[in-house]
Amino acid sequence: MILNDVWKSFGQRQVVQAIDLHLQRGKTYALIGPSGCGKTTLLKLMIGLTWPDRGTISLDGMTLNRENVRQWRMRFGYVIQQGGLFPHLTAWKNVTLMAEVLKRPPDKIRQRVAELAQLADMNEETLTRYPIQLSGGQRQRVSLMRALMLDPEFLLFDEPLSALDPMIRAELRQQLKHMFATLHKTVVWVTHDLYEARYFADEIILIHGGRVEQRGSPEELIRNPATPFAQEFVSAQLSLVEKA
Numbered sequence: 001m002i003l004n005d006v007w008k009s010f011g012q013r014q015v016v017q018a019i020d021l022h023l024q025r026g027k028t029y030a031l032i033g034p035s036g037c038g039k040t041t042l043l044k045l046m047i048g049l050t051w052p053d054r055g056t057i058s059l060d061g062m063t064l065n066r067e068n069v070r071q072w073r074m075r076f077g078y079v080i081q082q083g084g085l086f087p088h089l090t091a092w093k094n095v096t097l098m099a100e101v102l103k104r105p106p107d108k109i110r111q112r113v114a115e116l117a118q119l120a121d122m123n124e125e126t127l128t129r130y131p132i133q134l135s136g137g138q139r140q141r142v143s144l145m146r147a148l149m150l151d152p153e154f155l156l157f158d159e160p161l162s163a164l165d166p167m168i169r170a171e172l173r174q175q176l177k178h179m180f181a182t183l184h185k186t187v188v189w190v191t192h193d194l195y196e197a198r199y200f201a202d203e204i205i206l207i208h209g210g211r212v213e214q215r216g217s218p219e220e221l222i223r224n225p226a227t228p229f230a231q232e233f234v235s236a237q238l239s240l241v242e243k244a
Contacts, residue, residue: 092128122145
């Protein structure tokens with residue numbers, strides 16, 4: 001995926017500015033930065049949930065526009081905070097909704113759900129429940145199954161673990177890292193947590209004021225922050241880990 005000179009504002013507020021990114025297939029990227037820096041907006045731009053004021057986003061020669069946005073989104077799985085599940089549908093229906101809309105064969109749907117349930121450590125009885133009957137960790141597993149149902153090329157995560165308690169978060173981190181290594185998808189993970197970014201990512205992209213402040217491996221960012229803001233951000237994150 002290539003983002004070329006992408007800008008986005010809301011009213012008078014410039015949220016994303018002059019973003020140039022080339023994301024390679026099969027790698028895991030972490031978009032990291034403080035609250036309000038533009039990382040969630042950048043994720044929404046990638047999937048066509050909001051539109052750039054200027055610049056282009058392209059993939060395999062296709063440039064995202066309003067005419068091809070539905071075709072574009074089929075190539076992405078998207079997981080948000082607290083899962084974003086439809087409360088009136090069972091977990092099973094949440095997972096299979098798009099496959100049913102697309103009229104995939106029922107036996108293929110059942111087979112795919114079984115595969116994903118095993119991957120996400122879920123069981124069929126749990127999938128008969130409604131989201132309100134599930135724990136936070138179970139809701140996130142269902143959300144992940146839904147994102148993977150159509151076997152997308154790209155997985156986008158918007159701070160999916162931030163609302164979970166520490167033990168569940170640690171368990172899901174391990175499972176997700178194993179999944180990423182197994183599935184060989186291109187992953188973009190939004191977080192404000194340097195530890196989490198370091199745990200998952202091949203490359204960290206530090207965002208500040210809607211711009212790319214620094215990008216590189218986790219160790220490069222930690223050992224050689226390139227700007228005063230990067231130094232301040234890394235120091236603050238490391239101090240939190242030390243206090244913990």
